[in-house]
Each structure stands twice: as structure tokens, then as C-alpha cells.
Amino acid sequence: MVAVAEPTAVNKLEVDRLTIRYGDHVALEDVSFEVRENEVFGIIGPANSGKTSFLKTINRMDMFDSNMSFEGAIRFNGVDVSRVRNVYGLRRRIGVVFPLPVGLPLSIYDNVALAPRLAGQKNRAELDIIVERCLRRAALWDEVKDRLHSLGSMLSGGQQQRLTIARALSQEPELLMLDEFSIAVDPVTTMRIEDVLRELKKEITIILVTNLVQQARRLADRTAFFLEGRCLDVAPTEELFTGTVSDPRTRDYVEGRFG
Amino acid sequence: MTKEKVPARQDFDQLNRDWFIDKAVQVLVFLGGISAIVFIIGIFVFISREGLGFIFEDFSFTEFFGSPNWRPTSESNPTYGILALVAGTASVTGLAMLVAIPFSLGAAIYIAEFASGKKREFLKVTVELLAAIPSVVWGFIGLAIMNPIIIQTFNVPVGLNVLNAGVILGLMAAPIMTSIAEDALKAVPDRYREAAEAMGATRWQVIYKVVLPAAKNGLLGAVLLGVGRGFGETMAVLMATGHSINIPTSVFDSVRALTATIAAELGETAVGSPHYEALFTIGIFLFVITFIINLSADLIVRGVRKG
Amino acid sequence: MFEASSLNRKNLRNERLVKASLGLMTGLLILPVVLILSTLLYKGGPVISFEFLFASPTNGMTAGGIFPALLGTILLVLVALIASVPLGVAAAIYLSEYAPDNWFTRAINLAIINLAGVPSIVHALFGVGAFVIFFKFGTSILAASLTLAIMTLPVVIVATRESLQAVPQAFREACWNMGATRWQTIRRVVLPNAITGILTGVILEVSRTSGETAPIMFTGAAFFLPLLPQGVLDQTMALSLHLFVVSTQVPDMPEELPYGVALVLISIVLIMNSLSIALRMYLRGRKKW
Numbered sequence: 001m002v003a004v005a006e007p008t009a010v011n012k013l014e015v016d017r018l019t020i021r022y023g024d025h026v027a028l029e030d031v032s033f034e035v036r037e038n039e040v041f042g043i044i045g046p047a048n049s050g051k052t053s054f055l056k057t058i059n060r061m062d063m064f065d066s067n068m069s070f071e072g073a074i075r076f077n078g079v080d081v082s083r084v085r086n087v088y089g090l091r092r093r094i095g096v097v098f099p100l101p102v103g104l105p106l107s108i109y110d111n112v113a114l115a116p117r118l119a120g121q122k123n124r125a126e127l128d129i130i131v132e133r134c135l136r137r138a139a140l141w142d143e144v145k146d147r148l149h150s151l152g153s154m155l156s157g158g159q160q161q162r163l164t165i166a167r168a169l170s171q172e173p174e175l176l177m178l179d180e181f182s183i184a185v186d187p188v189t190t191m192r193i194e195d196v197l198r199e200l201k202k203e204i205t206i207i208l209v210t211n212l213v214q215q216a217r218r219l220a221d222r223t224a225f226f227l228e229g230r231c232l233d234v235a236p237t238e239e240l241f242t243g244t245v246s247d248p249r250t251r252d253y254v255e256g257r258f259g
Numbered sequence: 260m261t262k263e264k265v266p267a268r269q270d271f272d273q274l275n276r277d278w279f280i281d282k283a284v285q286v287l288v289f290l291g292g293i294s295a296i297v298f299i300i301g302i303f304v305f306i307s308r309e310g311l312g313f314i315f316e317d318f319s320f321t322e323f324f325g326s327p328n329w330r331p332t333s334e335s336n337p338t339y340g341i342l343a344l345v346a347g348t349a350s351v352t353g354l355a356m357l358v359a360i361p362f363s364l365g366a367a368i369y370i371a372e373f374a375s376g377k378k379r380e381f382l383k384v385t386v387e388l389l390a391a392i393p394s395v396v397w398g399f400i401g402l403a404i405m406n407p408i409i410i411q412t413f414n415v416p417v418g419l420n421v422l423n424a425g426v427i428l429g430l431m432a433a434p435i436m437t438s439i440a441e442d443a444l445k446a447v448p449d450r451y452r453e454a455a456e457a458m459g460a461t462r463w464q465v466i467y468k469v470v471l472p473a474a475k476n477g478l479l480g481a482v483l484l485g486v487g488r489g490f491g492e493t494m495a496v497l498m499a500t501g502h503s504i505n506i507p508t509s510v511f512d513s514v515r516a517l518t519a520t521i522a523a524e525l526g527e528t529a530v531g532s533p534h535y536e537a538l539f540t541i542g543i544f545l546f547v548i549t550f551i552i553n554l555s556a557d558l559i560v561r562g563v564r565k566g
Numbered sequence: 567m568f569e570a571s572s573l574n575r576k577n578l579r580n581e582r583l584v585k586a587s588l589g590l591m592t593g594l595l596i597l598p599v600v601l602i603l604s605t606l607l608y609k610g611g612p613v614i615s616f617e618f619l620f621a622s623p624t625n626g627m628t629a630g631g632i633f634p635a636l637l638g639t640i641l642l643v644l645v646a647l648i649a650s651v652p653l654g655v656a657a658a659i660y661l662s663e664y665a666p667d668n669w670f671t672r673a674i675n676l677a678i679i680n681l682a683g684v685p686s687i688v689h690a691l692f693g694v695g696a697f698v699i700f701f702k703f704g705t706s707i708l709a710a711s712l713t714l715a716i717m718t719l720p721v722v723i724v725a726t727r728e729s730l731q732a733v734p735q736a737f738r739e740a741c742w743n744m745g746a747t748r749w750q751t752i753r754r755v756v757l758p759n760a761i762t763g764i765l766t767g768v769i770l771e772v773s774r775t776s777g778e779t780a781p782i783m784f785t786g787a788a789f790f791l792p793l794l795p796q797g798v799l800d801q802t803m804a805l806s807l808h809l810f811v812v813s814t815q816v817p818d819m820p821e822e823l824p825y826g827v828a829l830v831l832i833s834i835v836l837i838m839n840s841l842s843i844a845l846r847m848y849l850r851g852r853k854k855w
Contacts, residue, residue, distance in 0.1 A: 277747050281748055281749045284749040285664060285749075290656070291652075291659070294657055295677040295720075296674055301692070301696060302692040306691045309691070309695045361591070362591050365588050366591055369585075369588035369589055386596075387843060389599050391773055391839040392777075392832060393779070395809050396828050399824060402814065404602060461581050462585075464577075487683050493780040498810070522690075525694070526783070530699065549683055549685055557679055
């Protein structure tokens with residue numbers, strides 16, 4: 001059922017018998033798979049199947065929810081995240097993009113410069129370079145280059161989403177996690193962001209949680225199917241869509257019969 | 260995994276400067292957080308420290324609470340009965356509440372349910388400003404303005420009495436009670452009002468039958484806080500009651516309040532003397548009573564939020 | 567079509583009656599105070615002059631100005647602010663950003679409510695017992711200001727906590743996800759967006775502190791001093807206590823002089839309060855998100 005890592009591939013993330021709970025409610029149960037270096041790993045599945053809880057556990061955002069607990073292990077670069085002492089260091093290596101973009105009430109420039117500043121970068125010229133590079137990569141530069149010092153929280157929804165991508169990139173993450181990023185974004189912008197992700201994949205690892213089955217098919221190298229807190233399938237994406245799957249419900253879902 | 264790559268991949272888990280600063284700040288703000296508890300305990304400890312000597316030596320429970328004779332300066336036979344002082348505080352606070360409760364509840368209902376837009380905003384700001392007038396100014400008003408008015412209107416020899424202090428205290432407490440009561444009314448969800456209005460009830464019927472019962476606890480909390488404020492008020496009652504020890508039989512009697520007694524006498528006592536310690540014992544009594552009032556107001560208002 | 571029935575008409579009339587009487591009650595609550603303030607202005611206004619504000623009292627306080635009291639109030643407020651603002655802001659940060667929802671946090675909140683509800687004269691007793699006697703500050707500006715600081719601490723805590731909590735949680739989560747520590751998040755995103763709200767609380771505290779009398783009577787404020795204070799361990803005169811003194815303790819006081827003192831005191835308090843309210847309204851009108 002679980003694809004075994006090929007010996008040549010390096011694993012960015014190893015998920016080992018992970019169970020996530022909110023109080024007594026089980027959000028994700030006994031999930032195991034791995035995410036390889038420089039791949040786009042898709043996670044599909046209907047709402048409430050445990051996808052977002054999974055992402056929150058990877059970068060230890062579960063710490064802010066006293067109700068939330070997990071068992072099993074997630075290893076990032078081989079380090080068990082539950083044993084990490086400096087969770088901030090862990091989070092800096094992982095960029096996150098949410099379904100609803102949150103432009104911080106700072107200028108566009110300061111939004112993107114925030115992560116480098118947190119990491120101690122004070123040199124204005126260096127920051128200028130980082131800000132421009134990240135905004136260009138997030139396909140936002142041309143639209144905002146003349147108003148870098150106006151408020152980031154006043155941009156349109158699609159622009160804010162690209163701003164949050166630029167912000168995530170400014171962390172220079174090794175792993176980028178996107179959670180249904182296209183919900184608040186128009187189709188044209190979605191396509192532009194997808195192009196960006198194809199470029200990024202050359203350098204970093206991407207986990208793409210999406211409610212759009214076709215988006216996973218377009219972008220993901222391998223895809224997992226989550227349903228009601230269980231991981232029913234993990235397979236190379238084309239195989240999941242066309243080949244044999246271990247659970248019939250996977251086929252039903254990718255072909256749009258429910259969800 | 261190549262050998263050189265390992266440290267680079269895993270060095271995120273170093274405890275760095277930011278991590279230590281964060282921990283330090285967490286400890287600092289926690290100290291700030293517990294400071295309120297430390298101060299409340301500190302208040303109790305320090306006034307007890309000064310007042311306990313009296314409780315252990317000269318204190319007689321029946322005399323303290325049962326005797327109307329507060330004669331701490333008597334050479335031959337000092338007595339420390341606070342009954343008359345309690346009566347003074349109670350009469351003034353009681354009259355103040357008679358004045359303040361109807362007016363502040365009426366004003367709160369008007370502001371919350373009838374006034375709208377600019378008018379509402381204006382009334383709220385005015386009430387807030389009224390609540391800010393310092394108590395020594397109120398005392399001065401009692402002394403300089405109310406006093407002659409009472410003497411003329413009622414043809415009495417002295418205008419510094421229960422009536423004067425009660426009205427002053429009522430005017431003082433009313434704005435605060437109005438604000439809190441208005442908050443309580445506003446906390447009643449609009450769907451209650453809409454449901455009742457849909458059934459054809461008039462505005463007043465909605466308020467009387469739906470809003471007031473729903474806001475009952477919050478309104479009670481407002482009244483309790485008003486009582487607490489009246490009970491603990493010092494300067495205004497010191498200046499407007501006439502400051503004579505009396506169990507009042509009419510509103511034109513001068514009285515003396517617990518708080519005012521401390522304010523008037525503490526400066527004249529020697530540190531550590533029975534009189535000095537007795538004043539601190541009154542302080543303990545005031546602290547305990549207001550603590551109970553505030554605690555019950557809080558519990559009542561919290562109850563409304565849960566429901 | 568819908569003819570008003572007699573019942574409906576009766577209801578409408580009752581409704582108007584209720585509204586009118588409640589409006590009247592509101593008016594009656596406000597009117598006496600407006601009359602009183604006008605009287606203060608009418609009788610105290612002519613007293614106020616440059617000399618009144620900037621000269622010392624003379625002739626056993628029956629003439630001259632109020633400068634030492636005015637200066638003393640400013641000093642008392644400043645020292646109280648230095649003590650209470652950092653502490654109050656820290657407490658509010660703890661309560662808004664760190665405190666878990668448990669019995670201990672509820673105890674802190676209860677303590678804050680009580681700190682605000684304890685009678686001012688009890689705070690005075692505490693100030694005497696703790697600062698004047700135990701910590702041996704004597705009757706001094708320091709002892710009086712610390713007493714005031716503890717008494718008005720809840721004002722700063724409540725205003726700061728409210729403005730911190732008005733900053734949407736999503737901003738914090740966005741920062742945490744980027745690897746910002748809690749403190750970095752507070753310093754870079756939460757505090758900058760709450761600072762004006764905190765300022766309204768501080769101004770409100772200035773207003774409260776400058777009017778308090780009982781807490782400073784035995785801890786550091788004096789009826790009359792021939793010299794200005796030279797340091798925080800000296801006693802000082804204060805405007806609020808000065809009003810008490812000139813209106814009750816001094817024989818042969820000219821009638822208008824206390825009105826002048828009352829007018830200056832109430833002006834300070836109301837101006838500070840209005841400033842705080844205006845700032846709050848300005849904030850409400852200018853949203854960044």
C-alpha cells in the first residue's frame with residue numbers, strides 16, 4: 001500500500017504511523033508515507049479528511065492548539081519534529097500558504113522583508129534584492145513595483161495570495177506547503193501560480209494540498225488521497241488517476257463521483 | 260544522504276539568540292501578569308500587618324461591630340465601635356442607589372434601545388466623561404453648591420447630611436452604572452428583539468418582556484458595582500456628610516462614613532497606636548466587603564455570558 | 567387598508583410616552599452635572615489667570631496661585647506612569663498573548679477587577695503600610711506615585727489587552743508559520759497595530775491619576791509646602807488635595823478661590839479624557855484590515 005522509498009531518492013519528510021487528535025476526535029489515523037526531495041507531493045481529498053491538520057503538525061503549529069495532539073513520528077530532514085527544541089528554526093525552513101491569504105498590516109515591502117529581518121538580515125540593499133526576487137518569483141512584481149510601500153493588507157485577494165507566496169519564498173524554505181491556495185484566487189492567477197510552482201520544484205520540495213483533483217494531476221509527481229482521516233492511497237500521480245489503486249473510493253473520487 | 264549534507268539539513272534545531280530572548284520575554288510578561296495577584300495579596304497583607312495588633316489586643320468583636328461609639332481619642336476609656344459608621348455608610352450608599360438605580364437603568368435603556376446614530380454616540384461620550392469627574396470635585400460640589408441649596412430648600416440648619424452625600428454619590432455612581440448596564444443590554448442578541456417584534460410586540464413590550472429579562476444578570480452586576488463604588492467612596496462622603504458620628508433617623512442628619520473616618524483620622528494618629536491600628540482594621544473590613552461585592556458582581560456577569 | 571385599531575393607537579401612544587420618559591431620565595442624569603460644571607466655570611473662570619497658574623499660594627493659601635500643586639500633580643502622574651505603564655503593558659501582553667484559559671488566568675482577571683474595585687482609602691492604607699513604612703520611602707512622591715500606580719494599573723491593563731485582542735489572530739498565525747517567535751510576532755506585528763489603543767489607556771490613566779486624592783493624602787502629598795520638591799523622596803503638594811484643603815481646612819478663604827482650583831483640576835481630567843475618547847474614535851474610523 002505504501003510506496004517504499006527508492007534507495008537513490010532522498011526523503012524530505014517521513015511520516016510514520018501518524019495519528020492526530022482534537023480531544024477525543026481523531027482527525028487523522030495511522031498515516032505513513034514519505035515526501036521526497038524536490039518533488040511536488042499532492043494531497044487530495046474532500047473537506048475534513050485531515051489534510052490541514054496534517055500540515056499544521058508538520059511545522060508544529062499544533063502547539064498553539066491545546067486541544068490538539070499527535071502520535072507517531074514526522075521526520076523532517078531525518079529529525080523527528082516532536083523532538084525539535086527550537087520549533088522556530090523548523091518553521092523557518094518550511095513556507096506555508098493558506099487557503100485565505102493573510103496580508104499582514106505592513107507595507108508590501110515589509111511583508112516580504114519580514115522573514116529575512118526575523119532571521120537577522122538588516123542590510124537594506126540585501127533586503128531590496130530579496131524583496132524584488134521573491135515578488136518576481138511570485139509573479140507579483142510588475143503589479144506592485146511602484147507601490148511597495150503601500151499596505152499589503154489592502155491588495156486584492158489574488159494579489160494578496162501571491163504576496164503570501166512571495167513571503168513564504170522569502171524564508172528561503174526547503175519545503176513549501178500550500179493549502180488549497182486557489183480558493184480565493186481567479187483562474188488566471190491560479191495558472192500563473194502553478195507555473196511558479198513548476199519552476200520552484202527544481203530547487204525545493206512542495207506539498208500541495210488541493211481540493212481540485214485536476215490541479216494535483218497537473219502539478220504533483222506523487223499524490224496521496226485522504227478520506228475521513230485515513231490515507232487510502234499514495235502513488236505516482238498518473239498511476240493514481242489511470243492505473244490500479246488499492247482502494248476503489250480513490251478512483252471514485254478522482255473521477256468526480258463524490259467529494 | 261551524502262555526508263556533507265547532514266549538518267546543513269539538520270542545523271535548524273539550534274537554540275539561538277531569538278529563542279532565548281523569546282523565553283526571557285515570556286518570563287517577564289508572566290511576572291507582569293501575576294503582579295495583579297501579588298498586589299491584591301500585598302494589599303491584604305500590608306493592611307493586616309498594620310491592623311492585626313489591634314485585632315489581637317484591643318479588639319472586641321461585639322464592641323467593634325455592635326457599638327455605635329467610636330471614641331478612639333478618649334483618654335480614660337477609648338471605644339472602637341463602628342456601628343454608627345456602618346450606618347453612615349449604609350444610609351448614604353442606600354440613598355445614592357435610590358437616586359442612581361432608576362435613573363441609570365432608564366438612561367441605559369434609552370441609550371441602548373431608543374437613541375441611535377449621533378445621539379447615541381453623544382450620550383455615551385457624555386456619560387463616560389461624567390464618570391471621570393474626580394471624587395474630590397464632587398465633594399467640593401456637595402460642600403459649595405449642594406449645601407446652600409439644601410439649607411434654603413428644606414429650611415434646615417445644616418446642609419451637609421445624608422441627603423447631600425446621597426445625591427452626590429448617586430450622581431457619581433450613575434454614569435458608571437449606566438455604562439455597564441448599557442453594555443449588558445447591548446449584549447442581548449438582536450435576534451431576540453427581532454423575534455419578538457415579528458410577533459407584533461411594540462418596542463417597549465420587547466424591552467420589558469424580552470431584553471430586560473435576558474440582561475437581568477448584567478444589570479444586577481451593574482447595580483452591585485454601583486454599590487461597591489458608593490461603599491468605597493472616600494473624598495465625596497468625607498466632604499458632604501457633615502462628618503458627625505450618628506445613627507441617622509432622617510436624611511437631614513449628618514453622618515460619618517467608614518472610609519471618611521480613615522481619611523480624617525489617619526493623619527492624626529501615631530503609627531502603632533491602638534487608634535492607628537483600629538483604622539487599619541476598618542480598612543481590612545472595607546477590603547473584605549468590596550472584595551465580596553466585586554466577586555459576586557463578576558460571577559453574576561460571567562453567568563450571563565455563559566448562558 | 568390597515569386601519570389603526572384602537573389597541574394599536576394605544577400602543578403607539580404608550581410607546582411614545584415610554585420613550586419620552588426614558589429620554590427625560592437620561593436628561594435628568596446629565597442636566598445637574600451640566601449645571602454644576604457651568605457653575606464651576608462661571609465662578610472659577612474669573613479666578614484663573616497666568617498668575618494663578620504659575621504663582622505660589624500666599625497669605626495662608628487664601629491668595630496667590632496654585633503652581634506647587636499643579637507641578638506636584640504632574641510629578642505624581644509622571645512617576646506613577648513610569649511605574650505602571652511597563653507593568654500594565656506586560657500584564658496585558660501576558661493575558662492576551664500567552665495566558666492559557668484556566669483557573670490561574672481567571673484568578674489574575676479577578677485580581678485586576680478587585681484592584682480597580684478596592685476603595686481608594688484602602689489603597690492609601692496599603693501605601694502607608696507598604697511604601698511609607700515597610701520599604702521606608704517615607705511620605706514622598708515615590709510612595710504616593712507607587713500607590714497611585716497600583717491603583718490605576720487596571721486602567722492600563724484593560725485598555726492594552728483590548729487593543730491587543732483587536733489585532734486579528736490570523737496575523738499572529740501568519741507570523742508563527744514563518745518561524746517568528748512569539749515575541750517577534752508581538753513586537754513586529756501585534757504591538758505596532760495596538761500602540762494607539764494602548765495610548766488611549768495611558769491618557770485615561772493620566773486623567774484618573776491626576777484626580778485621585780485619598781491615596782496620596784498620607785503617602786506623599788502635603789497640605790502646604792513652602793518649597794518645591796527637589797526629588798522623588800520629597801513630599802509635594804497636589805492639585806486634588808489642594809482643592810480639599812482650600813475648601814475645608816483654611817479659615818477665611820475667599821469664596822471663589824476653591825472654584826478656581828476645582829475648575830483647573832476638572833479641566834485637566836476632562837481634557838485628558840476627551841483626548842482619549844477622540845483618539846479611540848479616530849482609531850475606529852481608520853482600519854487597516
